[in-house]
Amino acid sequence: MRVLIVGAGPAGLALALALSRQGLGFRQVDRAAAPAAYSRALGIQARTLETLAPLGVAAPIAAVALRPLGVVFGLGPAAPTIRLSHRAHPGFPSMLLLPQTETERLLAEALAATGAPPPERGVALVALDATTGTATLRHPDGREEVAQFDHVIGCDGAHSSVRKAAGIGFEGAAYEEQCVLADGLIEGLEPAHLHIMPGRDSGSFYFPLPGGRWRGVSMRPPGGAPPAEGDLATLQHPGLRFVAADWWSAFRISHRIATRFRQGRVLLAGDAAHIHSPAGGQGMNLGIQDACALARALPGGEAALEAWAAERRRIAALVVGRTDRLTALVLGRRPAMRALRAVALRLLPHLPPARQRLERALAGMDYPAVAVADQGR
DSSP: OOEEEEOOSHHHHHHHHHHHHTTOOOEEEESSSSOOSSOSOOEEEHHHHHHHGGGTOHHHHHHHSBOOOEEESSSSTTSOEEEOOSOSSSSSOSEEEOOHHHHHHHHHHHHHHTTOOOOEETOEEEEEETTTTEEEEEOTTSOEEEEEOSEEEEOSOTTOHHHHHHTOOEEEEEEEEEEEEEEEEEESSOTTEEEEEEOSSOEEEEEEOTTSOEEEEEEEOTTSOOOOTTOOGGGOBTTBEEEEEEEEEEEEEEEEEESOSEETTEEEOGGGTEEOOSTTSOHHHHHHHHHHHHHHHGGGHHHHHHHHHHHHHHHHHHHHHHHHHHHHHHHOOSHHHHHHHHHHHHHGGGOHHHHHHHHHHHHTTTSOOOOOOOOOO
């Protein structure tokens, strides 16, 4: 079986590792010359740790990641707070926080330990026939190679070349809000807690990072001028001070899902198949789970692949829809939505069933476990 994995982010690396541990051959390419230097994804759910445990990666992640203590809705001692019990899963913390670059490093190290070849960097997919599995690859020196594969798997992100070449639609829309993201030193936040700060015209999220640093994500109201490079204005709040930023990025977010996860010899996983807002920290988790489930399905033939595609799309639709509703609640500017949000935030810490439901969602425990193949190495 000849398999081409396009993309060497978290989903692509997890897929490569799972295939290698099963003794299955593959080839992996990525158009980027080197791994990304900065991280967008942070949260690692209990469901993802459960999925990665047979691959030998869960323990190394847990050893270096930060374990959040709770979620604070605002600032100061009077802010509504939900303490995380970390009991949503019987064997793993509900959620850990680790920059995506570190998660990728640990996956790559585990992959190298299997003896599998590393991803071929600087190699771009420039043409693809989804029916025959014929791919044209452009190497860094400009040479083009044509090769045929039994399966071509797109793990190449939201602008997936694989998805586009296969003619698969990407349904959904962009949010009107603009996002600003920055990592650095912040004063005024409760240590080791996630902070969600809805505002009248925007919303902000603050995530603690290992080593005492923080990530801030702010949704700017629509219609304004694009933020200036390095602008931290929307991440500053009374009682909070962004002391210094070592990474800053402005971008737009969307909620989209591929119309199908399989077309001929093409399969999609991760951001190539589904994207949504950062609320809830679901994106990377869902992608890793897609990949590990796909590694189990690949040797099973047509029926197994069809079942995989249907199940993963069903779960992705559930997560994308729920995340969209959460984003609307946090960002809602209409008076009725602001009133609903204020009531919900006041009541949530005092309703044990609601707190448990929130923690289960953060842990990824409200959708099915990922069936992972027995690991042969």
